[in-house]
Each structure stands twice: as C-alpha cells, then as structure tokens.
Amino acid sequence: MELKANAPDGPLEKKWEKHKFDMKLVNPANKRKYKVIVVGSGLAGGAAAASMAELGYQVECFCYQDSPRRAHSIAAQGGINGAKNYHNDGDSVLRLFYDTIKGGDFRAREANVYRLAEVSNNIIDQCVAQGVPFAREYGGLLDNRSFGGALVSRTFYARGQTGQQLLLGAYQALERQIGLGTIKMHTRSEMLEVIIIDGVAKGIVVRDMVTGQVQSYMGDAVVLATGGYGNVMYLATYAKGCNASAIWRAYKKGAAFANPCYTQIHPTCIPVTGDHQSKLTLMSESLRNDGRIWVPKKKEDCKKPVDQIPEEDRDYYLERKYPTYGNLAPRDVSSRAAKQVCDEGRGVGETGLGVYLDFEAATKRLGAHKIEEKYGNLFEMYDRITGEDPYKVPMRIYPATHYTMGGLWVDYNLMSTVPGLFVLGEANFSDHGANRLGASALMQGLADGYFVAPYTVGNYLAGLKPGSCPTADHPEAKAAEAEVSGRVSRLLGINGKETPTYFHRELGKILWEYCGMARNDAGLKKALQLLPELRQRFWEDVKVPGSGADLNQSLELAGRVADFLELGELMCRDALERRESCGGHFREEWQSPEGEAVRDDENFCHVAAWEYTGDNSAPNRHTEELKFENVHLATRSYK
Amino acid sequence: MSEKHINLTLYVWRQKNAQDEGGFVTYEAKHVSTEMSFLEMLDVVNEGLIRKGEEPIAMDHDCREGICGQCGVVINGRPHGPRERTTTCQLHMRSFEDGDTITIEPFRATAFPVIKDLIVDRGAFDRIIAAGGFISAPTGSAPDGNAIPVKKTCADLAMDAAACIGCGACVAACPNASAMLFVSAKISQLALLPQGQPERYSRVKDMVAQMDDEEFGTCTNHGECEAACPKAVSLENIARMNRDFIWSSLTYRPESGGSGGA
Structure with missing residues (x-):
C-alpha cells in the first residue's frame, strides 16, 4: 500500500491556489450526469452535499438520525476559529496555521493545515451570509472570544450553541437543495457496507432502520462524513448513536486507518x-x-x-x-x-x-x-x-473522551487509499495531528465540506465518463448486500445472555484503563489480550431480541458494538507501536521529569496508517513521513 | 447532590408499528438512582427487558445533552416532562418521588405518525424548512463577514428564535397540534437579520403553505407551546410571523420571469 499525500509543490501559501487551478473541471452540462453519495449530514457531510448539489451534481445523502439537523456537530458549544484578525491582535492565516500545527504536536501534514487556516475566513463569511446569528458587538460587528492553545482572540461564537447554529446553516442549505430536487435525502438509514468495483468505490449498502430493508445505492463517488469513533470508549461526549461502522467497513474494504490511537480527552x-x-x-x-x-x-x-x-x-x-x-x-x-x-x-x-x-x-x-x-x-x-x-x-x-484525531487516511484531496472514496471532517485524520485545538473541529468540518471536497471530488469525477456508474444489480453490490444481511442474521441468531450495552460498557472500561489518558507497554499488551476475549464472548453471548425486518434498536447497537470491539484493538495496537508521547497520546515511558510529553521526532515523525489483512491476521502498519518545511519542530511549551 | 433511590411504576405506550393500534403496558422500575437521567432510567428498564428476551421500549434520542432535538416523549401529560425548559434527556430522576406513577407516551399529532412505541415521524418539519426556511446563499458567494453590520439587539433576538431544536414539543403540547411556534421561530430568525430581507415575504408564504399541507392545526393563542418549549422560544415569534404573513398576502405579486440575455 502506497501512501501518496499528493500535496502540491510550491510555496505553502500558494499550494491550494495552484492546486485549484490545476484540477480538472466538469462541464456544467455534464455535472447532473454524475451521482455523489454522501454519508453523514453534519457540518462536513451537510455542507458537502449542499455545495455539490449547488454545483449541479446529483447527490444522495444518508443519515442515521430522523433528520439531518440532528447530526452531532450540533452539540459543539464554544465556537469556530477564523483568522480574520478583526481584533487587530496580531492574528493571521500563518498564525492560525502555526497554532494548529503546534497544537497538534507536529504530527499533521503542513499543506493540509495551511489550507484549513486559509479557508477559515471564507467559512465565517459563508455562515454569516446564511443567517447564522453570531455574537455581535454594539457597533454591529462580529465578536470574538479566546480559546485554548492560542494567544489571540479568533473564535467566533453564537452563545454556547455555535455548533447548533453552524449546523442549522448547513442543514438549511441542504434542505434548500432537497426542496429543489437536487438532493435525495435518506434519514433513519445506516450505511453498513461500501461497494468496491475493480478497486474503486462505487456505492454503499444501507439498512433502512424503519423497515429493515437492505439496499444498495450506487454513485460515481462516495463521500464519508460520518464523524469520529470516540464512542468506542462507551462513556464519551458523543451522541449515543455516533459510531464507527461506516469507516470501519471502509477500512475492512481497503481504506487505510491512520493514527487510531490519537484520541482527545477533553x-x-x-x-x-x-x-x-x-x-x-x-x-x-x-x-x-x-x-x-x-x-x-x-x-x-x-x-x-x-x-x-x-x-x-x-x-x-x-x-x-x-x-x-x-x-x-x-x-x-x-x-x-x-x-x-x-x-x-x-x-x-x-x-x-x-x-x-x-x-x-x-x-x-x-x-x-x-x-x-x-x-x-x-x-x-x-x-x-x-x-x-x-x-x-x-x-x-x-x-472525558471528546474527539478522535485519528481516522481514515486521506491525501491532500481528502481521498482515502480506495479511489473514489473521500473522507471528510472528524472521520478523516488529516488536520489536527495528535491533538486538536478548541474551535477547530467546526472549522475543519466546514472547510472540508464547503471549500475542499466540492473541488477535489469534482476533479475526480472529471476523470470518469459521465453516466458510467454501475447499477445496483452489479454482482459486487449483491455480494455486499449479502454480507450485510448475513451479519444481521448472525447477530439475531446468537441469542445469548448479555445485552449489547453490557459488552459496550466492558469494552469502554478496558480502553479507558489501558488506552485512555496515559498508556504504557504493559497495559496496552494487557488490553490486546483482553479485547479478543471480549470480542469472542460477544459473538457467543450477546442477546439481540426482535427481528431484522423492523425498527430494532438493539440490533443497531449490537452491530456498532461489534465494530467498536475490532476498532478498540487497532487503537491499542497503534498506541503500542507509537513509542513516544505526542498530543493526546501519552506514553508513560516517554515523559520529562516534570511529567510533560516527550516526542521522538527521529523515529516517529510520521503518520501510521493501518491496512486490514483479514480478521485473523495482524494488520500492516504503513507510514507517511511528515516533512516540516515551514515550521521548526519545537518542543511544545505552554509555560 | 446526595443520591437517593426510588421505586416507580411506569405506564408506557407500546405500539409495534404504524399500523398497530398500540396500548399501555405497565413496568416496575426499582431502585432508580435520583442521579440518573430520565432516559438512563429507561435504559435500565430496557436492559432488563432484553435479558428477558423481550423487545426494549423503542425511543428516539441521540445527543443526550438537550440540543439535537431527537428525544421527546410526553411524561404525565407534559411534553418533555415536569421541568420547565428541559428536554427529556436533560430531565433527571430527582424530579420524581418514591412511589410515583409515570405515564410515558409519544408526541401525538396527525402530522407526527407513530413509527414504533415512543418514536414518531417528524419529517414534516424538514419539509417545511425545505419549502423556504433558509437564506439562498450558495457556497462561495458570500461577502466579508463584517460587510453587513447587524444591530446587536437584532442579532440577540434572532439567536433567541434560532435556539429552537426542532423537537416538536410545541406541536405535542398544542390542543390544535399547531406547528406555528416552530415555523415562526425560523421565520423570525431570518426576518430579523439583514441577510434575510430579500426572501423575507416569499419565505413566510412558502413555509406557511407547506405547514398547512402537512395538516398541522392553526394557532388559537393557548400558549401551551411556549410553556412546553425546552428552549423558551417565545410566542412573540408567532406574532412576528403573522404580521409578515399578512403583509406578504397583501403585497403578493407573481414573479415576472425576466427576459434572457444575449
């Protein structure tokens, strides 16, 4: 597996501009001949779906909630960063870039982070135009507050409900397109498999959570914006329904999973x-x-x-x-x-x-x-x-567990190692390194959705023949459907004694203890022994009442817990192999006498991306070297 | 707060699917910690049901921090229960006494058909937003954020209205099952902001038309919606919507299709 970052050449501040010029465009009359599947309707997915529909693509969007407005981006309270320097306190795109790189403990890709800082200002403008009621000063101008890890005031906010207001802005843009017929929205729909044809992502398999129907939806490109996997810890600040199944299915179909051990404890x-x-x-x-x-x-x-x-x-x-x-x-x-x-x-x-x-x-x-x-x-x-x-x-x-910086590996175009499969927002690994700064999650979700994916997905589609998308009766689609139905019947058939929640809670206890705020060699090895045992018990003793042809919340949870059990193992494996402390990953063996994290830049200045090789074999660890050409690798100090 | 444990009797609405008639089933909830949230109390009841091989009570919930708007049941006749300005997920068992009987039902309205047990379909709300609850600002078209100053009082009032979480408690509380608090909150938010002015009157017309199509009732000023609203969205918004609706009706002109250019 080759991890080609595909970051453009040239000076940092010109990379995105150059790339935008170099990317291919789709003839406006042909755009409606391409279908884009978007999974997730939060800031990243909602914004991407709306923006691509505005451009003229056919979009189908999926969410597990009863409405796209429920996505957990809604719960973000504090704010969103933008390098506007409205307060004349010395902020700039370069400073936001530097703070984010440093905040991430020098474990993120420079080119991606610079682009994030660059489009941060467009995001603020876009949201204001949508009617997001940001806090104002008496003169009518936008107000800012300070946030952790920065010495400038660059955080825009709407009381303690910034995420809600930004999400509703994206949701309204999405609903506008639904009303215009350019987006078909599927609520209460859970993606349970990705369809790969000749090595390229061409669709997804979805279970209708009301009727239980398992169905394939085909597209020219698949965009996953399904959020983070922090619920693997059971207790977390995530919504109860947040899960890793979409990205885990993609991982098992060939998408590399990067830095799974980078979790943020808020x-x-x-x-x-x-x-x-x-x-x-x-x-x-x-x-x-x-x-x-x-x-x-x-x-x-x-x-x-x-x-x-x-x-x-x-x-x-x-x-x-x-x-x-x-x-x-x-x-x-x-x-x-x-x-x-x-x-x-x-x-x-x-x-x-x-x-x-x-x-x-x-x-x-x-x-x-x-x-x-x-x-x-x-x-x-x-x-x-x-x-x-x-x-x-x-x-x-x-x-408490709050965010996962790890996620599916993506290149500069936000495309995973599976061609045609794009990953946005918290679901990818790209911008926050080993630790995310406050008010940067909203920024990244919207940057990916409004300002990056519409360009890069378009560039990908421009290389495909219009109208060449396979239909849902393709043998690969049928095979993926059979996999999903098989898993559903298997879960329903175990008829053991313990509830899915019981196993989820046990999993959380192990991970919090051994792969939480502090990790060490012995603990991680212990976890890697306990987790397969728990996984085996799950498949022998879980009890899922009801049927698959109906709304069945136990079944939904059981499927998610099954995936979390596997993901937990990968997190521990990654944490064990990363023999340094950086950001949210604190290895007790690598700390200064004062108890501060000690990085090992010589051996670990890289992204670790894991390749699935089978249920009964160890995954392969690949690395993407991180090159810092514009910032000096310094010890992070906040003293 | 010191933790206590209480015993409760629950009358819970169980309904297999939209076609099923449904009815109340009694459950005993023993040794309930007063530190639990209402949904955590139901979680524990459900764990017991699953262990017995019975289907758990289906209920909608997600964020469990009072913001996503997905949860919501009628508790002892009140949407979201006894505590003011509190969603079901934020209600805690310290609001109840040992020996209490609690009746739990879904939100009821023609426009919110029951899907299963306590889960209803609130898709009508999304369709109302799709009909006009937005500002048309395609990505990339925005001027600088500070190019349009917004008076602080307007921004604050817009934010008050925008706090709506779309849970539907207003509809469940209203004797007419009217959605006017929900609809007016969005209309107010956007009408109070300069960015919302170009589409102000077409928006109110389109959203109200969709609201009527969805078979929500009309407002007869009971004020139950405001009392049930977990985010304290004010009735003032309905007044604002009505003013804009009347103005829109009086001044309505069909759009003239402009002629194409060369």
Whole structure:
C-alpha cells in the first residue's frame, strides 16, 4: 500500500491556489450526469452535499438520525476559529496555521493545515451570509472570544450553541437543495457496507432502520462524513448513536486507518455519577476564559465545603504550572494535569475524580449579569444534570473522551487509499495531528465540506465518463448486500445472555484503563489480550431480541458494538507501536521529569496508517513521513 | 447532590408499528438512582427487558445533552416532562418521588405518525424548512463577514428564535397540534437579520403553505407551546410571523420571469 499525500509543490501559501487551478473541471452540462453519495449530514457531510448539489451534481445523502439537523456537530458549544484578525491582535492565516500545527504536536501534514487556516475566513463569511446569528458587538460587528492553545482572540461564537447554529446553516442549505430536487435525502438509514468495483468505490449498502430493508445505492463517488469513533470508549461526549461502522467497513474494504490511537480527552466534562451513566456531557472550553481551575492543596480538604477552604489552601495548578497560558492550556495538557492531581488524591466530589472550575473571581470582576450573558445556558445545563447551582458553588469537572484525531487516511484531496472514496471532517485524520485545538473541529468540518471536497471530488469525477456508474444489480453490490444481511442474521441468531450495552460498557472500561489518558507497554499488551476475549464472548453471548425486518434498536447497537470491539484493538495496537508521547497520546515511558510529553521526532515523525489483512491476521502498519518545511519542530511549551 | 433511590411504576405506550393500534403496558422500575437521567432510567428498564428476551421500549434520542432535538416523549401529560425548559434527556430522576406513577407516551399529532412505541415521524418539519426556511446563499458567494453590520439587539433576538431544536414539543403540547411556534421561530430568525430581507415575504408564504399541507392545526393563542418549549422560544415569534404573513398576502405579486440575455 502506497501512501501518496499528493500535496502540491510550491510555496505553502500558494499550494491550494495552484492546486485549484490545476484540477480538472466538469462541464456544467455534464455535472447532473454524475451521482455523489454522501454519508453523514453534519457540518462536513451537510455542507458537502449542499455545495455539490449547488454545483449541479446529483447527490444522495444518508443519515442515521430522523433528520439531518440532528447530526452531532450540533452539540459543539464554544465556537469556530477564523483568522480574520478583526481584533487587530496580531492574528493571521500563518498564525492560525502555526497554532494548529503546534497544537497538534507536529504530527499533521503542513499543506493540509495551511489550507484549513486559509479557508477559515471564507467559512465565517459563508455562515454569516446564511443567517447564522453570531455574537455581535454594539457597533454591529462580529465578536470574538479566546480559546485554548492560542494567544489571540479568533473564535467566533453564537452563545454556547455555535455548533447548533453552524449546523442549522448547513442543514438549511441542504434542505434548500432537497426542496429543489437536487438532493435525495435518506434519514433513519445506516450505511453498513461500501461497494468496491475493480478497486474503486462505487456505492454503499444501507439498512433502512424503519423497515429493515437492505439496499444498495450506487454513485460515481462516495463521500464519508460520518464523524469520529470516540464512542468506542462507551462513556464519551458523543451522541449515543455516533459510531464507527461506516469507516470501519471502509477500512475492512481497503481504506487505510491512520493514527487510531490519537484520541482527545477533553478536560472540562461533568464527572461520572454511577454505573447507570450512559454518556458524559461537555462543559465548553470557553468557560476556561473566566473560570479558574483548582483543587485543594491538602488531601484532607477534599470533602470540605468550598467556602471552608481558604484561598491559600487552594492549588490553581494550571496557573501554577503554565503561567503563560494558565487556564487556557491546550486540552491534552489540561486533562493530564487534572488526572495527575486526582491521582495524588486531591480530586473533589463523591468519587474523587473531579476538579473545581470556579467563577467566583470572574463574577466579582465582571458581575453576575455578565457571566450569565456569556455562559448562562451552560450554567443551566450544569444545574440540570448535577442539581447544583454553579453561580453558588464551583462546577466540578473531569476529563472525558471528546474527539478522535485519528481516522481514515486521506491525501491532500481528502481521498482515502480506495479511489473514489473521500473522507471528510472528524472521520478523516488529516488536520489536527495528535491533538486538536478548541474551535477547530467546526472549522475543519466546514472547510472540508464547503471549500475542499466540492473541488477535489469534482476533479475526480472529471476523470470518469459521465453516466458510467454501475447499477445496483452489479454482482459486487449483491455480494455486499449479502454480507450485510448475513451479519444481521448472525447477530439475531446468537441469542445469548448479555445485552449489547453490557459488552459496550466492558469494552469502554478496558480502553479507558489501558488506552485512555496515559498508556504504557504493559497495559496496552494487557488490553490486546483482553479485547479478543471480549470480542469472542460477544459473538457467543450477546442477546439481540426482535427481528431484522423492523425498527430494532438493539440490533443497531449490537452491530456498532461489534465494530467498536475490532476498532478498540487497532487503537491499542497503534498506541503500542507509537513509542513516544505526542498530543493526546501519552506514553508513560516517554515523559520529562516534570511529567510533560516527550516526542521522538527521529523515529516517529510520521503518520501510521493501518491496512486490514483479514480478521485473523495482524494488520500492516504503513507510514507517511511528515516533512516540516515551514515550521521548526519545537518542543511544545505552554509555560 | 446526595443520591437517593426510588421505586416507580411506569405506564408506557407500546405500539409495534404504524399500523398497530398500540396500548399501555405497565413496568416496575426499582431502585432508580435520583442521579440518573430520565432516559438512563429507561435504559435500565430496557436492559432488563432484553435479558428477558423481550423487545426494549423503542425511543428516539441521540445527543443526550438537550440540543439535537431527537428525544421527546410526553411524561404525565407534559411534553418533555415536569421541568420547565428541559428536554427529556436533560430531565433527571430527582424530579420524581418514591412511589410515583409515570405515564410515558409519544408526541401525538396527525402530522407526527407513530413509527414504533415512543418514536414518531417528524419529517414534516424538514419539509417545511425545505419549502423556504433558509437564506439562498450558495457556497462561495458570500461577502466579508463584517460587510453587513447587524444591530446587536437584532442579532440577540434572532439567536433567541434560532435556539429552537426542532423537537416538536410545541406541536405535542398544542390542543390544535399547531406547528406555528416552530415555523415562526425560523421565520423570525431570518426576518430579523439583514441577510434575510430579500426572501423575507416569499419565505413566510412558502413555509406557511407547506405547514398547512402537512395538516398541522392553526394557532388559537393557548400558549401551551411556549410553556412546553425546552428552549423558551417565545410566542412573540408567532406574532412576528403573522404580521409578515399578512403583509406578504397583501403585497403578493407573481414573479415576472425576466427576459434572457444575449
């Protein structure tokens, strides 16, 4: 397997422009003769589907939810970065590029990241034109806030609901095209197989989640924008339905999976309360603009009410360790710091797995009214979930799985190792390296969807004969359908004793323990022994009631858990092989005396992309060397 | 908050599919932690059902943080349950007492047919948006973000309306099963912004026409929608929509097809 990045030559700031000129165009009259399949309707998928339909292509879009407006991009709270420099504070495309590369711990491809920073400004313009109600200043101009890992104010926001508003903008553009008849939308539809004909992606197999019907949909290109795989951990800030099945099917059909061990553990989530816990809820990083994070200096103070712990007995550990960035240290750094103080026995709350996020100082400085205006909805959400009022007592927070930087490997054109199969947004691996900065996920999803894929998919289609797409009665399509139906019957036929959720929870426990915030050789090897055992038990003992010809939520979950069980193994394998610490991947063997991550640029300055070789054989690890021609590989410091 | 455990009796609507008549089934939920969310309580009941080989209660949910709008059931007669401005997924069991009986039903409206158990089809909402709930701004056509200043009060009011999550609680709460709070929220958001002006009056006309086609009822000012709305979308939006609708009806002119160029 060859990993050709296909990044254009020339100076960094001219690459995308040059590439856009070099790419082939499709005759406008021929565009309607090409069909593009888009799986996922979040920021990346929704934006791509709408933009390509606007260009004139026939688009079919699929989502598992009841409406494309539900995609989990909707839950992003804080904001979206744009290098507008509206605040005259020294921002630029180059600085956003540099911050993103550095934030990713120098494990992302330069050309992709520069393009991301470059189109960030177009995204803001596009969203404003759609009617996204971004926060405004009194003069009517756009407001910005700061986010972790940056010293400039470049984050655009719509209260604490930025993701919702950006997604609704994309959704409305999508619905407009549905109304015009250029997009056919399939809701409550789950993609369960990709159809490869002569080595090229030509369609997908979908299960209708209401009728259970398994059907092929053919296209000239297939675009996967199916999000991240963080739910592999069971407890995560993802929506319950988020899953890896689409990208996992693609992996098993030949698409390389890059850097699966790069997961982001977000520092500010509401702590776990008990075994019933079904998901974790994020509290936006924007809260760290005004909230101060601390734990008691003394273990014996941990159970005391906050007002009985005097100021001098509080350890504002982020401010102490990282005076320059303080509470705005990047996510991986902040999460590990929280884990450290809790491991020392200084965590707060019932379980001892929590730290305080305190607004007392900010309330005194700005007034309660200002705090409410900025964070009101987040405070309300916290109160609903915990039953505690954060205006009166500090929030308790703890890290939780939030994002996966790894994903299917793609080249500069966002095409995977399978020709014709494009991967967008969180589902690909391309832009965030080993750690993503806050407010960059929305940026990447929309960059890929609005401004990259419409060009690069067009370039691919220009090389195909119009109207040459095979039909759904092709033998490969029938074979893929049979695979899907076979898997459904197999799951229904086991009739064991344990529920799909039970296995999912067990999987999560293993991964959180051995492949979570800190990893080591022995732990990862242990996990690689436990996971196949769990997988075997799953296939012997899972119980899926009901039928396949009906709406069956247990069946849907069982299929997703089956895929997660395999993916979990690949994550551990990747984490074991990456013998360095970088970004979200922290190997205990590679740390400085102060406990900071130590990279090994000599041996690991590369992307690791895994090739599937069969269910009973080890996957092959391939590498793409990362060349840094424009930034100096530095030790990441936020001190 | 200190954790307690409570015992509950649930009357849950079970309906095999759209054709089935459906009916209530009683379940006992024992030793429920008050720290659980309402959906987590149902998760535990469902785990028990699966272990017994019975089909779990089908329910819609996804983000479980009150923003995607996919969850939503009627709890003791109230869409999303007893707590104000709270979606079903954000409702926690500390809102209930030991020994309570809880009736759980799907959102009911002609325009929201039941698919299974507590799951309904809200596709009508998408079709209303497709009819006009957007600003036509094809990708790439936008001017600089700061080229169009927006008065802060307008942006804030637009955001208040845009907070709608499209869950359909307003329809379920309304004695007429009217969708006017949902429709007016989108119309208001876009009408309050300068970017939304060119299509302002065609938008209201097209969206209202689709709303009527979907067999939603009309508004008779009960205000139940606003009370049930988890995002506190205001009735003021309906007033704004009605004003725009009247204006649009009075000033409507069929579009003249411009002549083609050379």
